[in-house]
Structures are given as C-alpha cells and as structure tokens.
Amino acid sequence: MNRVRLAGIGLIAVGVVGYVVGVSVAYAGRAFSLTAVMIGITLVAIAPRTAARAEP
Template sequence: MNRERTAGTVLTGLSVFGYGVGVVASYPGRSVTIVGLMVGVTLVAVGTRGGGA
C-alpha cells in the first residue's frame, strides 16, 4: 500500500467519525470533516493508480 492511499484511508475514516460525532453534538469546526472527506477520497483515488513508481 502506498502513502497516498494510506493517508487517504485514514483521513476518510477520521472524517466520517468526526461527522458522526458532529451529528450527535455540534462543535465548532465540524464542517471541516466534509473537506477532510473530500481530500481523503481524492488521495485514495490518486493512490490507486496503476504502475509502480
């Protein structure tokens, strides 16, 4: 597994967790979880490209 895919997976997981916490109890900055989710999914997509470099 490469670094981009690993970072994207971790960031996506943390963002989903943060969003879930934000649904139960609102906190300042919870909108950042949506940005984290978008960046995480993008990193996973970039990390799954073919070829080894």
C-alpha cells in the first residue's frame, strides 16, 4: 500500500471519529473533521492503484 492511500485512509478515519465526537459533544473543530474526510477521500481517489516497481 502506498503512502498517499494510507494517508487518505488515516484522514478519513480521524475525520469520521472527530465528527462522531462532534455530534455528541459540541466543539468548534467539527468543521475540520469534515474537511479531513473530504481530503482523505481525495487522496484515496488520486493514489496510484499499484506501487511503482523498480525495473532491473
């Protein structure tokens, strides 16, 4: 798995957790959790399907 896809998955997870916490407890950073989810989805979408392999 490449780093871009892994970073995207991590941002999606952090964003979803932040949003769930924001629904139950009001805090000012809930909008940032939505931004993290959107950026995470974008990173997953633009990440290459396979890792580049070095040619011998």
